Amino acid sequence: MKVLFASSEIYPYSKSGGLGDVAHSLPLALKKRCRMVSITPLYRFIDRKKFNLHSLGTTYTLQIAEKTYTYELFQAKGSDTLFVYNDILCETEALYGYDNDALRFGLFSYMIAAVAERINADIVHLNDWHTALAALLLKPAAIKTVFSIHNLAYQGIFNKKTLRKLAIDKRYFTMEGLEFYGKVNFLKAGIAYSNIITTVSPTYAKEILTDQFGCGLDGFLKKHEARLKGILNGIDTLFFNPEKDRTIGVNFDAVHLEKKAENKRQYYRTLGIEENDKPLFIFIGRLVEQKGISVMMEMLKNLSKELLEFVILGEGEKETEKKLLKLSKKYQNIHYIQGYDEALSHQLYASADFLLMPSLFEPCGLNQMIAARYGTVPIVHSTGGLKDSVFEQIEKCIQGIVFDDFSKEGCLGAVMRALVLYRNKKTYQSMVKFDMECDVSFKRSAKAYMKIYRELL
Ligand code: ADP
Numbered sequence: 001m002k003v004l005f006a007s008s009e010i011y012p013y014s015k016s017g018g019l020g021d022v023a024h025s026l027p028l029a030l031k032k033r034c035r036m037v038s039i040t041p042l043y044r045f046i047d048r049k050k051f052n053l054h055s056l057g058t059t060y061t062l063q064i065a066e067k068t069y070t071y072e073l074f075q076a077k078g079s080d081t082l083f084v085y086n087d088i089l090c091e092t093e094a095l096y097g098y099d100n101d102a103l104r105f106g107l108f109s110y111m112i113a114a115v116a117e118r119i120n121a122d123i124v125h126l127n128d129w130h131t132a133l134a135a136l137l138l139k140p141a142a143i144k145t146v147f148s149i150h151n152l153a154y155q156g157i158f159n160k161k162t163l164r165k166l167a168i169d170k171r172y173f174t175m176e177g178l179e180f181y182g183k184v185n186f187l188k189a190g191i192a193y194s195n196i197i198t199t200v201s202p203t204y205a206k207e208i209l210t211d212q213f214g215c216g217l218d219g220f221l222k223k224h225e226a227r228l229k230g231i232l233n234g235i236d237t238l239f240f241n242p243e244k245d246r247t248i249g250v251n252f253d254a255v256h257l258e259k260k261a262e263n264k265r266q267y268y269r270t271l272g273i274e275e276n277d278k279p280l281f282i283f284i285g286r287l288v289e290q291k292g293i294s295v296m297m298e299m300l301k302n303l304s305k306e307l308l309e310f311v312i313l314g315e316g317e318k319e320t321e322k323k324l325l326k327l328s329k330k331y332q333n334i335h336y337i338q339g340y341d342e343a344l345s346h347q348l349y350a351s352a353d354f355l356l357m358p359s360l361f362e363p364c365g366l367n368q369m370i371a372a373r374y375g376t377v378p379i380v381h382s383t384g385g386l387k388d389s390v391f392e393q394i395e396k397c398i399q400g401i402v403f404d405d406f407s408k409e410g411c412l413g414a415v416m417r418a419l420v421l422y423r424n425k426k427t428y429q430s431m432v433k434f435d436m437e438c439d440v441s442f443k444r445s446a447k448a449y450m451k452i453y454r455e456l457l
Pocket of ligand 1 (some may be wrong): 016017018019021284285286313314315339340341342345364365366367370
């Protein structure tokens with residue numbers, strides 16, 4: 001069985017969040033069970049030399065709406081990842097957010113469909129709106145498609161003119177097809193025309209059928225509910241491995257927690273904080289409403305009075321960044337690090353005592369799994385994949401602190417419980433050890449995806 005796995009980002013070549021991580025680790029886990037080939041754009045910022053990427057030598061052409069587009073395929077020797085290069089798709093400084101995103105990812109979808117046929121793929125696994133049109137384009141090819149929704153909040157909604165530019169027949173511009181309040185919705189193509197729809201946790205699969213979380217597509221998704229399945233993500237536990245991770249100060253495992261404490265000591269030194277036994281809380285993520293930023297911001301004043309240190313690493317909404325910079329100047333124990341820094345994020349996971357995830361909604365969330373792996377206890381709002389992966393019941397993986405009430409009070413209450421737990425050293429340490437031994441790998445999910453693939457053929 002040959003599966004073409006298509007994603008607009010794959011770590012370590014490109015990543016804006018969880019999608020990049022999953023597009024790296026899921027095919028890796030599936031590789032043991034079937035032939036996996038990944039496909040992703042070769043953006044200009046990807047270092048071809050560093051990754052040893054070579055052109056496969058042919059320039060292919062696509063005729064779309066009387067225009068000719070060319071693209072080339074690149075690969076590193078012995079690797080199963082194909083990179084497509086086309087100047088419109090790839091000559092951007094960042095991944096998304098350009099005026100021509102519709103054309104860029106429409107072209108990418110055409111390229112996915114063409115490559116799928118060329119390599120005789122049995123199944124094409126599409127991810128998020130950037131690849132969704134390929135489900136429609138592949139219909140005549142009779143290649144089976146799986147479409148995974150990583151975050152319903154991002155749908156790829158564009159002007160109606162997009163249809164003409166991408167030579168998509170008007171007959172698909174209906175409520176049952178791509179039409180969305182007079183515009184074109186790429187994500188709808190994935191939902192309407194793929195054989196199976198998956199999303200990244202069982203709870204999120206239920207939530208997106210409701211008005212509250214459906215982002216305007218709950219009714220549409222309900223029509224396709226029979227083909228929708230929720231499968232919880234995992235992480236690459238070889239990459240996120242405190243025993244071997246070279247980006248952290250001191251490697252450690254569940255039996256040598258004193259070494260984890262050394263990471264915290266080192267990190268406190270870099271922050272210029274005198275050695276103390278205050279717990280370190282961290283938040284790592286995109287600064288957007290989804291992540292519960294407003295609740296967290298409201299709470300910072302209260303936290304400034306508590307015996308704890310709080311480090312926030314992230315970038316996003318400019319107003320939030322500004323406010324956080326101001327607050328971290330004002331309060332000594334609140335530290336904001338603006339930006340995206342993979343290595344620092346590992347240091348933080350390794351050093352911290354608690355990870356805060358007060359997400360308003362969370363399709364799956366990976367931070368809580370990474371945190372568990374590094375012995376950092378997650379504090380989460382009970383939603384989506386967080387509800388499926390963090391529990392207060394003893395002996396259930398991952399153990400953490402869960403709050404239901406999405407408000408400043410709810411979140412603050414959870415932090416206060418964490419402070420009490422931290423003082424109860426024995427209970428806290430056994431929780432840390434338990435979490436570090438939880439299986440947060442992709443093993444179980446890979447089995448579930450494999451089952452879907454098999455049933456399709
Ligand atoms: P989402 O995809 O919604 O952003 P996930 O929890 O699925 O959230 O995945 C987030 C991933 O991105 C994790 O690997 C997390 O560590 C990483 N990440 C997020 N923000 C930053 C940042 N500012 N610096 C480093 N890594 C980050």
